Amino acid sequence: VVLSSPVLNERELDLLVKDPHLKPQILPTFFDIKKGLDGSLERALRRLCEAADEAVRGGSQLLILSDRSDEL
Secondary structure (H helix, E strand, C coil): CCCCCCCCCHHHHHHHHCCCCCCCEEEECCCCHHHCCCCHHHHHHHHHHHHHHHHHHCCCCCEEEECCHHHC
8 A cells, every 4th residue: 555645535544444455443542531631541552552463463454543433
């Protein structure tokens, strides 16, 4: 996959998400601020890294970091 920009439009993203050879995984980047600032971001980043590692070990070749709540 060669991209002209690190930011994708909806059509480009849709094409990548539907590519079965890439086995794409969408990883949410949200964290619960209501649980307090101390450590909540750090825990969320740790979970994100663990999910990414698991996805790659499972054969995913494309990780999509998403800030969309409708993809959770």
